[in-house]
Amino acid sequence: MKKYIGIFLLTLAGPLLAAPLPDNLFFKAMQDEMQRTQKELRVPGSPKPFFTAYKMIYTTVQSFSAAFGVPYAAKAEPESALEAAAYIYAGNAKNNSSGFDNNVYYYQPLVYTSVPLSYEAIRRVLWRLTDTEYIVASTSYERKEAYKRQKNIINPGPDFTASPKASYVQNIEPMPAPDAQASQQLVNVLSALGKELPFLEYFGASIRFSQRDTYFLDSEGDFYQYSVPLAVLSLSATLRNKDGYEEKAQEERPLAWGPMPDQAELEGWTRQFLARLQAMHDAQKAEPYLGPVLLEPKAAGGFFNQLFIRNANRPKPLLSAQRETDPTSGQFKDKVGMRVISHLLDVYDRPYVREYEGKPLQAFMPIDDEGVEAQELQLVQNGKLLTLPSARSVTEGQSHSNGHARMNGKTYPRAMLSNVFFVPKNPMPEKELERQLLDRCRELGLEYGYIFPRFPAINGGKGEMSFAWRIYTADGHKEPVYGLRLEGVTTRSLRDILAAGDNEEVSYFSDAASGIGFSVVAPSLLVDEIEILPTQRKPDRAPFVPLP
Amino acid sequence: MNKFFTAFALLFLAAWGWANPCDLGQQTPLRLMEQELQRSFKILKKQKPPIYYLSYTYTQGEEHSLLVSFDGVAVLRSSPLSAAEVLARAGSPKLDNTHMLRGERENWSVAVGTVPVADAADSKGFLSVWWNATQQAAERAQRDLSQVESNVRSMADTRDKSDDFVFPPQTNYCHTEPLQSVNLEPFIERLTAASRLALGKEFVLDASFAINVTQGHRYFADSQGSRLKTPYSFFRLSYQLSGRSKDGLEISRDGIYDVSSTDQFPSQEQLLADVAQSLDELEELSNAPEGTPYNAPTILKGRAAAVFVHEVMGHRLEGYRLKSADDGQTLVGKVGQPVISELITITADPTQTEFKGEPLRGHYEYDDEGVQARPVVLIENGVLKNFLMQSSPIEGFASSNGHGRKQIGFRPESRMSVIRATASETVPYDKLEEMLIEEINKQGKQYGFIVEDLGGGFTLTSTGLPQSFKLEAKRVFKVYPDGRKEVVRGLDVVGTPLVSFNKIIAAGDDDTLFNGTCGASSGWVPQSNIAPSLLFENLEMEKTRKSDFKPPVLPAPDVKGGKK
Structure with missing residues (x-):
């Protein structure tokens, strides 16, 4: 028992003692305006601000690009911009304005972009943001209370649960200037390889270096500052296949910061993409098919994004006087304890992980946007849904936030996943997966099966995809196919997973x-x-006119 | 002999591009554009329906911006600009895809792409962008033409039966200017010092200080064989100060400095003095009583008069509008007739480069259809003479006078360039104020107005709405019969164009320039307006629209009593 108490105390005390408020102009301005807001901001007759948070993001970007070996003019220096957002919950812990879409401002905060970099200017921006958000929060509070009376809604618990104080401070240095000459040379060389395929209407390469520095402070004293650097190499192409369909294709490769990767290796990667483009050009049109499909890692990432993550996000629906249901709320909210996916996979969300096998993860988040320490979640065990992301406005059955409130310029904080790991229990080599695919096809009497390199966006169970491989049961040879229309893709497909590979890859989605x-x-x-x-x-x- | 030779040489240089003539054959982008244009046009003109005219425009340059507010830098950016635009005309000059549709939304856009560096040795990257944009433009032109043909068959006849296009004359012209080296970092202190003046002022809600520099060259080639290269450059320092009164009225003051190079920007002393003056004016406005609607003798002073001429008469002189059945066509059928006060002459002259030492943003050598710029008398002593014309004829005006203009991504339209209103008789400004007071007394009015600054607003030119205008009087004084002046706020100047322009009874000798950027259906184009102060027998003022929002609950943090 003592051990558990000790761990609990450490959990509480750790973040408290972790770091003092950083001494920089962002925190100085945020803290000063926060104190004034909490002490003085009142409109007689309106509820007072109950919880206020400020978030500032300083982004630095530099890109280099080229088409068919010829460079595009590039900016000489990296470009930086500061944006600021604020949100306020008016009312009290039991009843406040959070989680109500009054459909006037939508459920999104006001954001100031291109905030000037001075104490006075940041204070001014925070002052204006706070004032606007307070008016929004006061209005939302009154409307939410009226709606709850109308619908006879009684809160089973508080609108906003308590949370221990949390902080995280990473020392932030300016983004190191990329080697402009080497970067430009690299994209020139890679894009020049596109000249090998004369049917390509466009072939470009670009490399984008960015660093996102985030600063957060709330009225309970929670704060964080950290930096996420990212470098992404992209290839993009436009072609017309032999049947006259215009197709676009893109390939991205996250790069670790540091010395430029080996050029020969990147040329090899580009040639793989060119091989895919050649296959897209030569492909035959899809025919009706119902049977097994092997998803390559990037396709599997898309499959999970469409069917799992989308349904695990935002488990608590917004209340709205304008509509009875919240279309943005995921379907899994009522499925905790049920089997949602094949027993062959466990699923975790790891917000505090920065990279996987040298590839950066874009959703690093040590503390969430409601000032709660972000926790690792085991979402699925043996196929059964154990839990979902939560914010401080919890769903029925939850007692506290697990630190997954995320916000940006398009949404106030809502419970969302971050870095999601789908971990196979019996991983097998890709060749073995191919063999199993062919066996299953033979079992079903199919002439061929399918291998998807990518997975399309699914809406209403349907999605369009421009390219896949057929693999034939007779001899295992592959033929490219275009024009695939997927039908009836639902969360049911998650339970249809027969096997998983040992070749995990990182994919990014929004x-x-x-x-x-x-x-x-x-x-x-x-x-x-x-x-x-x-x-x-x-x-x-x-x-009309042949390619130049 | 020498004298004659010099005169000839000067004339030759003037015709050839005064400052820096260049060799068209040496311009790699132009050579590649021409190569792709000719290759494409040879095939496209044989299509059904044919593409009978094709033009390529390539804008290559750079943009520099510095934005400062409340002692901090918000933006410091230098970006390259490299835009390829293709305009295709399908059908025939009689009826083509650009024909003004009735009852349907127009498609004003042209195909645009971003091009990599033009490299003669490795041209695939450059040419493939033009090829793609040409394909898009040709497909769109054919699609639009079928819409036009169906529209013409099914909708009522239009009044103006003019052709849709007249081929612009074939022209070759090459003028290059070395791009100036631009470094805005030394100006950070100048702007931040000015921005600090706005701190601690409770009547200031926002204050922004900016420098914007754009410079580069525009290359043009078309299927008529025209080949052009012309430079462009705009250097501007500006600031805007704004506030909101307790009853929700937005108030503002601004300052604009257009120059030819960064070393001509105002000195720190001058900028600080001007900003201080603007802050005083803003404070005065914030405390001013609200004006009430009234019709009275009014002076539109310098800049306000220039804005007035632009908004109320200038847009109605844009020839292309007259083709639209939905346009009010205020001036149709009035050529040769008096339309405004005989005191006033209005001209457009894009060849003018500066006015009283200040560069004119509306200056250009060739318009966006490759037609040479030229001066045009639009209204002479009150009598309508001409319209601003592009290469789309209207009844009585068969060809362009070099006013086809556009923003990148839009199709050219006849637009204003350097618009100047002059008066046949002028008086010193002080005398004009005396005449105002005489007029107030003569009409037995309680007061008249002097409008020093006119801002945004609108002028309606559609038949579905009254042919009226409503322009925000940003700084306006009531003038009492005894000469006393009082600043008021919250008034708009309203009226109809023909009535109000006929009420001009006198003009000052204080011609004033207002450089602006005008937005219309061919996008935003830089533009200049020059006018003297104008005395109107009467103008009507009405209340301006207020914001729904109160000023912020707490004072600004830097205002006394605000910071904690």
């Missing part, structure tokens, strides 16, 4: 509703049944 970024670490998957129909797109007319 939440469709808010644009908040995630990382997904997922291996190849063998899914028992996906329905494919040919696309209904019409081919494009051949260009």
Whole structure:
């Protein structure tokens, strides 16, 4: 018992003692305006501010790009910009304005972009943000209370749960200037490889270096500052396949900061992409198919993003006087304790992890946007959904936040995942997965199966995809296919996973509703049944003028 | 002999591009553009329907910005600009894809791409962008033409039966200017010092101080064989101060300095003095009583008069609008007739480069259709003479007079350049104020107005709405019969163009320039307006729209009593 008490006390005391408020102009301005707000901001007759938070993001970016070996003019220096947002909950812990969409401002905070870098200017911006957000919060509070009376809603618990004080401070240095000459030279060389395929209408390469420094302070004294550097190499191409369909393709590769990767290796990676483009050009049109599909790691990432993450996010629906249901709230909110995915995978969310096998993860978050220490979650064990992300406005059955409130310019804080790991229990080599795919196809009497390199966006169970491989049961040879229309893809498919590979890769995605970024670490998957129909797109007319 | 030779040489240089003539054959982007344009046009003109005209515009330059507010730098940026635009015309000059549709939304855009560096030795990257934009432009032109043909068949006839296009004359012209080295970092202190003046002032809600520099060259090639290279450059320092009164009225003051190079920006002393003056004016406005609607003798002073001429008459002189059945066509059929006070002459002259030492943003050598800029008399002593024309004829005006203008991404339209209103008789400004007071007394009015600054507003030119204007009087004085002046706030100047322009009874000798950027359906274009102060027999003022929001609950943190 003593041990548990000790751990509990350490948990409380650790963050408290972890770091003093950093001595920089962001925190000085935030703290000064926060104190004034809490002490003085009142409109007679309106509820007082109950909880206030400020978040500032300083982003530095520099890019280099080229097409067919010729550079685009680049900015000489990295470009930086500061943006600031604030949110206020008016009322009290039991009843406050949080979680109500009054449909006037939508559920999104006001954001100031290009905030000037001075104490006085930041104070002014925070002052204006605070004032506007207070008016929004006061209005939302009154409307929410009226709505709850109208619908006879009685809060089973508080609108905003208590949380121990938390802080995280990483020393932040300015983004190191990338080696401009080497970066430009690299994209020139990689994009020049596109000249090898004469049918390419466009082939470009770009490299984007960025650093996002985030500063947060709330009225309970929680704060954080940290920095997320990211470098991403991208290839993009446009082509018209042999049947006249215009196709676009893109490939991204996250890079670790530091010395430029080996050029020969990147050329090899580019040639793999070119091989895919050649296959896209030569592909045949999809025919109706119902059977097993092997998803390569990036496709598996997309599959999980569409079917798992989207449904695990925002488990608590917003209240709104304008609509009865919240379309942004995930379907898994009522499925805790139920089997939602194949027993072959466990699923974790690891917000505090910065990289996986040298690849940066874009959703690093030691403390969430309501000042709660972000916890690792085991979301799924043996296929059963154990828990969901939560914020301080908890759902029924939850007692406290697990530190997953995330906000940006398009949403006030809501419970969302961050770096999601899909961990296979019996991982197997990709060749073995291919063998299992072919065995399953033979079992079902199919001439061929499918391998997806990517997975499309799914809306209403449907999605369009421009490229996949057919693999034939007779001899295992592969043929490229275009124009695939997926039908009936639902969360049911998560339970149809037959096997998983040992080749986890990192993929980046953004939440469709808010644009908040995630990382997904997922291996190849063998899914028992996906329905494919040919696309209904019409081919494009051949260009009037042949390529130069 | 020498004298004659010098005169000839000067004339030759003037015709050839005064400062820095260049060799068109040496311009790599132009050579590549021409190569791709010719290759494409040869095929496109044989399509059904044919693409009968094709033009390529390439804008290559750089943009520099510095934005400062309340002692901090918000933006310090230098960016390259490299835009390829392709405009295709399908059908025939009689009826093409640009024909003004009735009852449907127009498509004003052109195909745009971002191009990599033009490299003669490795041209695939550059050419593939033009190829792609050409394909898009041709497809869009054919699609739009079928919409036009169906629209023409099914909708009522239009009044103006003019062709949709007249081929611009074939022109070759090359003028290059070395880009100036621009470093805005030394100006940070100048702007931050000025921004600090706005701190601690409770009537200031926002204060921004900016420098914007754009410079580069525009290359143009078309299927008529025209080949052009012309430079452009704009150097501007500006500031804006704004506040909000307790009853929700937005108030503002601003300052604009257009120059030709960064070393001509105002000195710190001058800038500080001007900003201090603007802050005084803003404070005065914040404490001023609210004006009430009234019709009375009014002076529109210098800059306000220039804005007035632009908004109320200038837009109605844009020829392309007259083709629209939905346009009010205020001046149609009035060529040769008096339309405004005989005191006033209005001209457009994009060849003018500066006014009283200040560069004119509306200056250019060739318009965006490759037509040489030229001066045009639009209204002479009150009599309508001409319209601003692009290469789309209107009844009575068969060709362009070099006013086809556009923002990147838009199709050219006839737009204003350097618009100047002059008066056949002028008086010193002090005399104009005396005449105002005489007029107030003569009409037995309680007071008249002097409007020093006119801001945004709107002028309606659609038949579905009254042909009226409503312009925000940003700084206006009531003038009493005894000469006393009182600043008021919250008034707009309203009226209709023909009535108000016929009420001009006198003009000052204080011609004033207002450089601006005008937004219309061919996008934002830099533009200049020059006018003397104008005395109107009467102008109507009405209340301006107020914001729904109160000023912030707490004072600004830097205001006394605000910071804790």
